[in-house]
Amino acid sequence: MAPIVLGVKETDTLRIDQDMLAYFQDDTLGSHERINTVIGLSAGKFDNCGPCDSRG
Template structure:
């Protein structure tokens, strides 16, 4: 009969085992061209006036913020939908 490992009797060893550093996930496979990249859910603090600016056109404000950030980062002048940030508004929502 195989022996099962015992729990560590040393409290320090038990604590070290419980709080091992988390492993980073493997890098994601590249997304094929034409397929939208998956979105990441994040929490970010934005000044109230900036939020009001993006929300004044109604639904789609998160996509407009994303498009503006992509443009500011130099990643693309177009959103994933192929529209410029100023072209995104509630009528573009699916």
């Protein structure tokens, strides 16, 4: 397995509930970044919310 490099993006498929996808896309831009932030927070990757918007 190749080493994990911070900040490098990969393409994969993630199945997400329709209402959750609509929630994250209900803003102008940045839905991928918000989803990544929520996943990272849930996994304990971040100490604070950082890039979250006012809903976060």
